[in-house]
Amino acid sequence: MADYGHELLFGSFLTPQAERADEVVALAQLAERVGLDLVTVQDHPYQPAFLDTWTLLSVIAARTERVRVAPNVANLPLRPPAVLARSAASLDLLSGGRVELGLGAGAFWEAIVANGGPHRTPAEAVVALDEAIRIIRALWGRAGRTVKVEGDHYRVTGAKVGPLPAHDIGIWVGAYKPRMLRLVGRLADGWLPSLGYLDIDRLPELNAIIDEAAGRAGRSPADVRRLLNITGTFGRGGSGGISGSPDDWAERLADLTLVHGVTGFILGSDDPTDIQRFGAEVAPAVRELVDAARAGTVPTTADGPGPGTAPDARPDRAPSSTGTGASGHPDGGGSGGGPTDSTVAREIPGLGVTPTPDDGKRHSDTAAWDEGTRPTGPAPQEGRTYSARERAQGQHLIDVHDHLRQELTQLRDLVDQVEAGVLDVGTARSHLNEMTLRQNNWTLGAYCESYCRVVTTHHTIEDATMLPHLRRADPRLGPVTRRLEEEHRVIHGVIEAVDRALVALVSGDGDIGGLRSAVDLLTDALLSHLSYEERELVEPLARLSYH
Template sequence: MTDYGHELLFGTFITPRADSPDRVVALAQLTEQAGLDLVTAQDHPYQAAFLDTWTLLSLIAGRTERITVSPNVANLPLRPPAMLARSAASLDLLSGGRVELGLGAGAFWDAIVANGGPHRTPAESVEALEEAIAVIRGIWGQAGPSVRVDGKHYRVRGAKVGPEPAHDIGIWVGAYKPRMLRLIGRLADGWLPTLGYLQPEQLPEMNKLIDDAAVQAGREPGAIRRLVNVSGSFGRGGGGGISGSAEDWAEQLAELTLTHGLSAYILAGDDATAIQRFGAEVAPAVRERVAAERSRPSAPAAPAAPDSPAQAEAAPTPAPGESITVRGEIPGVGLTPTPDDGTRLADRTVWDESERPVAPRIDEDHKYTRHEKARGQQLIDIHDHLRQELAQVRDLVDQVEAGMIGVGEARSAINEMTLRQNNWTLGTYCESYCRLVTTHHTIEDQSMLPFLRRADARLAPVTLRLEAEHKIIHEVIESVDRALVALVGGEGDLKGLRAEVDLLTDTLLSHLSYEERSLVEPLARYGAH
């Protein structure tokens, strides 16, 4: 068994999608709010669908307060090491020491070449990475007043040192092959593979390669942190990776620490609920299990936590799953959201309501003005209109069943409703209530929800959950439409249509109540745009 005794770290591995930049930043802010230590992003500079990773990390650092940022991992062939070193040091200074450097030797060589980079063989990649680490450490002032690396791939002759970073930035290398693992043992501060590209049973052999190289270089094996990207799902298995309850996750990750020395777990994926559960449920449970085992006399003692923002005490985060059947007015706002009475008509569900994040109180002592209260009341009024339309949908089904109208007429009437016009990737909040029936002028998912996240980062879990629910509601409404089409074509029946309408009723009423309980106060305080 090998436990190198490092303080545990937990983080996220976010996709830098250029088509949803606000969501990418919101997920990073959620990572911090969930109490995690790191937020990382993959770096594929040749990928036109991705944001530039260093630009993204800079914005994330500016929009957060304590969390550490890192590329996962930086694409060395397209990022000259001297410039990479200065970029990392600059961001470290600007962020108060919140940068680490994940570094990769390169992959997808055709794409690299297409963007002006070199094409390297595996052996050349190892050589280039070794030279690059020397350049980077030299720029950071770790090898004297000037930098001279006369390498095959990088020639730096007399470059001046600086800027020096705010703290000793760690170089974490993503690698799997023996030569690269030995390089990590000799030169790097951390090893950052992805679970899935390797299996746990391979860890002893790979760790040994790193450890032996470290000893031969006069280093302690424990000087190299072992990090890992992990993926999976909460619940029953599917799609690979770790699966099961939060307790199952904690058990498996703690075992990886105590048996194989892994000490940093970075959750790959863009699911907001999974990120929150990873921070609120998994990370504390892993820490507790590992601390208990390390406290045994035979276990190596963990070193004191480094003075790093990544290790800072996590801010408390609201517990998920607060019931939305809460009744009564919101204190200070004086408005009463419409409660969900808990009645369910369908025999199936499309989401787990217990996983819904809870919106924080904005300010317990704030007294809202009449104008501010009107902003919150507007959401309730709009939702009441949608509730009325839902009742009309159910009434139309009753009329079809009674033979009072045809299915085609019912479908036409539903398609004209605000409920149907709104595709639910856009939401329901509009700038002026009088425009509601004809159009949704202000768009939730593209305007209001991102605005609220920018106004108060604590709202990120709730707003991201609402966006996810909007998409699901769209799918449910489409199912109602498909049931109507099937009935018109003689391939469906009223029982099937009613089942879809019942599911829509459960889903929509639950969502509207949750949205009101979560957003009435933020809308009153901050507005919608």
């Protein structure tokens, strides 16, 4: 999970069609009226049917009051960096600090050459972009009064700094290949790819390249905002991109934020209805989902316990069961429970994916809920075959859960060592620094709190996106998904008890035994819940194509 914590931005990505010049400006004004934050425009200076991007952005800035404007992305080979720097700074001053700089290394090289630009190899394009960013930033006053860069592609010798922009303009780079992504990590303020050229499944891998490069350059991964140009259809049957209702869009985009760290979504559409729905319906819904996840809040209902539920007792009314379905039997368990059907790992026929079983072991004398009342869902269709992508979707849930299980094991081990006196505070802190990689000066409490936030965010995303999707796609899953939501709320209450035990330990009002009891109950509840969820949802996730 990689939420880098940036504020959310929503924008439009317009085509600068010369024959529809007035309409393009009107679409930009519409974007501002419906609440979007940003208006961006393609930049293809060799295209005779297009308006010049910088001229168009200047008019848009003059006819709007609030939205930021940016090229998406500026064509570097046909826009020398010294001129580009002064163009961006000038418009930023004239617009009151509303310019960002999307920047690209170049594409469509034959057209670039036909208009007097260079033809660069991929390696040359990376070097040229590196040199250009250094020149642009220097001319914006980042270092000294004059600029000297003697590069392989750009030479600036003694150019005077200025004009200075009205605000710290972000440089957002469009990139896909490893060398360019490493440049983004070293130098850029943002990464701006397009959904049509990007395999979403590779986002963790690509983010990791940027993060590693940022670290090597002495930067934080959070220094690089992640943005995404998106396309799609409001309704069913779209040929590509995102499709569905505004709520469907919101669920998908919130997932991209909280799982993959994307915090800027720019809609590629010249349809005013699409722009209006994106700004007025999708953007507010995404903000609500992301704010809830970041705050660690879980919605309450009249029928189930809310975030403040006491963890040391079962809910006043146990979630009702609809009976045993064809897919299996309810979990047994409880304190000291013996093996049940849920303790046996069973591969789902035809899917080749094995949910993790509940081993039946319990650490606490308290039960978070009555496991015997859990409903079950429909049986898998006999003889059904699954594609590789479907199998991967089913496996993904297990992979996410395995990360939570691993972190829980580390948490328990740390409590063991502190309780036994094997680790003092300094040694525990050093050990945690090695485990967390990105964080420094961790204490036992900070680590526990971080883990609790991960679990809560994971459950919030499921409640807001995955579970409603499954209910809509297969109503037979309604009882199971609602039970899972109720268990999420109970687990949230258990996590609050861990927080209270930590506060008591630090303040001297509690002891390690109180923390141990709270972590024991969290262990029992979470491991039981994860196994139940996998048993019931791995096959539906594959069959119903959540992503």
